[in-house]
Amino acid sequence: MSTEPLTTKRSNEIIATNVSKTFGAGPFAKEVIKDCSFTIESGKLTVMIGPSGCGKSSLIQLIAGFDQPTSGSITIGGRPITGPGKDRLVLFQESALFPWMTTWDNIMYGPRARGEEASSSAEQAEFLLKKVGLEEFRDKYPAQLSGGMQRRAELARAMINKPEVMILDEPFRGLDHMSKELMWEYYAGLYEEDRNTNFFVTTDIDEAIFLADRLLIMTNLPTSTRSVIEVDIPRPRNIEDIADNARANEIKTEVMTLLHEEAMKSFSGGSKAAADFLDAYSKRAG
Amino acid sequence: MNLKKLKSKFSARATLRGVFAIVIFLLIWEVGARSLDLFGYRVPFLGLIPPPTAVLDSWRGLIVDPSYWQSWYMSFLRVFAGFLAAMVIGIPLGLYMAINRTFYGIAFPSFEILRPIPPLAWVPASIIFWPTQELSIAFVTFLGAFYTIVINVLGGAKSINKQYLQAAQSMGASQRDIFRRIVLPATLPSIVVGSAVGMGITWEVVVAAEMISGGGSGGAGGGLGFFIWSSYVGGSYEQIIVGMISIGIAGFISSELLRQLGGFFTPWLKTR
Numbered sequence: 001m002s003t004e005p006l007t008t009k010r011s012n013e014i015i016a017t018n019v020s021k022t023f024g025a026g027p028f029a030k031e032v033i034k035d036c037s038f039t040i041e042s043g044k045l046t047v048m049i050g051p052s053g054c055g056k057s058s059l060i061q062l063i064a065g066f067d068q069p070t071s072g073s074i075t076i077g078g079r080p081i082t083g084p085g086k087d088r089l090v091l092f093q094e095s096a097l098f099p100w101m102t103t104w105d106n107i108m109y110g111p112r113a114r115g116e117e118a119s120s121s122a123e124q125a126e127f128l129l130k131k132v133g134l135e136e137f138r139d140k141y142p143a144q145l146s147g148g149m150q151r152r153a154e155l156a157r158a159m160i161n162k163p164e165v166m167i168l169d170e171p172f173r174g175l176d177h178m179s180k181e182l183m184w185e186y187y188a189g190l191y192e193e194d195r196n197t198n199f200f201v202t203t204d205i206d207e208a209i210f211l212a213d214r215l216l217i218m219t220n221l222p223t224s225t226r227s228v229i230e231v232d233i234p235r236p237r238n239i240e241d242i243a244d245n246a247r248a249n250e251i252k253t254e255v256m257t258l259l260h261e262e263a264m265k266s267f268s269g270g271s272k273a274a275a276d277f278l279d280a281y282s283k284r285a286g
Numbered sequence: 287m288n289l290k291k292l293k294s295k296f297s298a299r300a301t302l303r304g305v306f307a308i309v310i311f312l313l314i315w316e317v318g319a320r321s322l323d324l325f326g327y328r329v330p331f332l333g334l335i336p337p338p339t340a341v342l343d344s345w346r347g348l349i350v351d352p353s354y355w356q357s358w359y360m361s362f363l364r365v366f367a368g369f370l371a372a373m374v375i376g377i378p379l380g381l382y383m384a385i386n387r388t389f390y391g392i393a394f395p396s397f398e399i400l401r402p403i404p405p406l407a408w409v410p411a412s413i414i415f416w417p418t419q420e421l422s423i424a425f426v427t428f429l430g431a432f433y434t435i436v437i438n439v440l441g442g443a444k445s446i447n448k449q450y451l452q453a454a455q456s457m458g459a460s461q462r463d464i465f466r467r468i469v470l471p472a473t474l475p476s477i478v479v480g481s482a483v484g485m486g487i488t489w490e491v492v493v494a495a496e497m498i499s500g501g502g503s504g505g506a507g508g509g510l511g512f513f514i515w516s517s518y519v520g521g522s523y524e525q526i527i528v529g530m531i532s533i534g535i536a537g538f539i540s541s542e543l544l545r546q547l548g549g550f551f552t553p554w555l556k557t558r
Contacts, residue, residue, distance in 0.1 A: 066452055086458040096449040100471040100554045113459035113467070141554040161457055 012077045012087065012164040012197050014040040014063060019072035020222075021058055032058045033069070034222035040165070041214065042077075045191050045198040049208045049255065050218030050226075051263050056201045057093070059223065060169050063199070064090045076165065086110070089163035091171045095150045097142040103153050104129070104138040110161040121160065128156040131190075148179040155190065165197045172207065181239050184210050192235055205255055209248055210237060217255060220262045227258060312338050336524045341531075344524035357529075360509040361496065361536065365488050368427025372484060376432050377477060380439025385469065397436065405429040405491045409498055423495045430491035431484030438483070442476020443469060475555060478548035485544055489537045510536065 021033040032055035040046045050056055061067040062074060065084040074081045076088065097106050107128060111121035129135050132152040134145075142150055151171055158166060172183045188211055191198055202208050208215055215229040233247055242248045316339060317324065318332025328334065336344075348354040383390045383397075405426050412422040446469060454464045496511025510533050517525035549556060 064452070064456060066455075084452070084456045086456065089456055090452065092449045092453070094449065096447070096453040098450060098453075098468065098471070100474070100552070109454070109459075109467070110457035113454065113457055113463045143554065157457075 011042045013042040014074065014076050014165065014197070014199070016059075016063075016074045017072055019059075019062065019069045019074060021055065021062065021067075022070045031222040033062075034224050036072070036218075036224040038216050038225045038228070040197060040199050042197050043195050044213040045188075045200060045211055046214045046216060047200045047202060047208045047212035048216040048218060049202055049205065049259070050223065051203070051220050051259060055221060055223035056218065057169060060090060060167055060201060064088055064167060086114075086161055087164040089158045089161055089166055091151075091154055091158055091166070091168045093170045093173055095142065095147075095154060097150055097154055097157070099142050102139050102141055103134055103145070106142070106153060107157045107160055109157065124160050125156075128160055132156045146179075147175050148183060151175070151183060152186070155187070159190070163196070165199060168198070168200045170202055171200075172204075173202075180207070185239065187211070188235070188237065205252060205259070208255070209233075209251055210239070210242055215251070215255065217258050218262075226262065229254065336527065341524050341527045344522070345528045348525070348528060354513070357508055357510045357513040358532065358536065361492055361511065361533075362540075364423055364427050364492050364496075364509065365485075365536075365540065367424050368429075368492070369431050369481075369485060369488050371424070371428045372431035372435050372488075373481065376435035376480075376484075377439055380436040381443055381469070381473065383436075383440050384443030384473075385465070397433075401433045401437070405487075406494050406498075409495060419499050423492070423499055426495045427488055427492045430487040431481075434484040434487060435477070435480040438476045438480025439473060442473040442480075446472045474552050478544075478552060482541060482544055482548065485540050486537065489533065489540065493533060 016036060016038050019033055019036045020031065022029050022031045024030055036059070038048075048056060048059075058067070062069050063081065065081050065088065081088075098109065101109065104125065107125045108121065111124070112118075129138055132155060134149060134153055134156070137145060137149060137153075142153070145153060154171075172180050172187075175183060184207060191211075200208075200211055209231060212231040215231055217226045217229065218224070219226045229251055231251060233242070233245060315332060316337045318329045319335055319337035319340075321327065321329040321333045379393075383393055408426050408429055409422070412425045413419070416422045416425055450468050450472060451464060454468050459467075492509065493511035493514070496509040497515045499512070510529055513532075514526055514529035517523075517529060
């Protein structure tokens with residue numbers, strides 16, 4: 001990985017083409033993703049937003065390579081995705097920091113697992129620890145950190161592996177509003193520093209608009225791409241300004257209209273209860 | 287800081303309460319046991335057993351008796367031999383069942399049929415198929431801890447958060463590394479719990495097995511279970527109670543040792 005020249009970044013555009021995913025079979029089959037196509041452009045922060053309970057997390061499982069689509073294809077830099085790889089790193093909804101490791105050991109997990117040279121990765125870990133402001137918490141266990149600190153530790157643990165693509169599945173969900181806004185600014189700052197390909201999934205409209213270069217708006221179940229909006233608001237952005245930004249408000253109205261339509265579809269169809277039932281059933285059957 | 291003070295105050299008060307309760311209990315026992323002399327009639331239950339002062343007296347005599355300590359030694363040896371064997375066999379078995387679906391399919395049904403059989407039901411059979419009495423006792427003791435340890439390890443390893451495994455996988459960890467640094471530590475708390483419960487059952491089983499097996503010569507038999515039994519046969523009621531309390535203390539020491547050891551291996555749980 002370090003032998004490649006650093007000057008030209010390899011394209012790691014992710015292209016999903018007509019992806020479908022069905023769980024279960026027969027009368028209990030449940031189509032979660034249907035004919036879904038989109039592009040996660042190289043070197044951009046793409047945010048995916050959709051009604052909660054749509055197949056966003058399933059989609060992440062596919063992109064991460066933990067699961068395979070029923071039909072269609074997903075490629076990264078032209079190569080098909082066949083399994084998990086360290087070119088794509090996922091930050092999950094719930095903290096996935098290993099509870100039995102200190103902050104330091106958590107951050108060092110990737111390099112150690114791959115048997116990389118100890119001294120250079122320790123240097124990297126030191127640098128990242130400072131960057132996420134957790135130097136004083138290096139010997140603490142995750143349970144001793146606040147929610148926001150845990151998310152930052154996890155960012156550091158992901159970044160030390162220099163992934164080509166970072167995939168974040170509602171990473172700031174469950175944080176209080178203040179910490180959430182701080183994390184937005186913090187995360188956007190990290191992204192602006194090296195402009196790697198980032199794919200960020202959320203249900204929070206303000207979060208989506210504040211962070212995104214491109215916005216993918218998804219339909220309700222079965223998920224497909226409803227529309228794509230370029231968020232052409234200059235960076236760096238800050239929370240106070242964006243509230244008064246005319247373009248941001250315009251996008252917000254547009255997104256809300258689209259999401260409202262999607263939410264109404266499922267609501268008027270009365271299918272939510274049925275969907276929940278099927279979901280529970282298919283999980284048990286599977 | 288204030289909270290800490292409050293906490294230590296509470297725990298001091300709790301200790302005081304505990305000591306107070308024991309003193310009251312001993313007093314009631316003493317009065318009850320001497321009820322015939324004091325009130326002219328026997329209180330039910332307590333009137334039939336020796337008073338704590340008499341038990342203490344008998345204990346004082348036993349403390350200098352090497353055969354009493356030999357009983358301790360024998361029981362401890364059996365408990366730890368059985369328990370250690372249960373750990374050595376049970377932990378890998380539970381882990382392997384958790385990670386290998388084929389092996390799980392083969393082993394789990396038989397395991398589940400054998401598990402409800404109480405260890406003591408194995409006594410006659412184990413006397414038949416083990417060459418010495420000592421081995422039969424050790425085997426039955428082993429069974430006491432074995433099932434509990436396996437079930438806990440299996441359950442613990444199976445319920446590992448999938449995201450831990452996926453996170454490790456996407457950071458490029460090998461299967462071996464995932465087992466060593468994710469599966470094993472994630473299962474440790476269950477191993478500790480399983481061991482603690484298993485240890486309790488081991489003491490129950492060893493006492494019963496010793497009572498059944500009797501004294502015997504050449505190192506077989508003996509132990510605290512047999513000590514109680516022979517005291518009963520010999521009509522020394524004080525010694526029965528000494529034996530019972532000894533087992534209580536022995537069990538407490540074993541559990542405490544295990545707790546300390548478990549805490550040492552799972553330091554992250556203390557921070558919650």
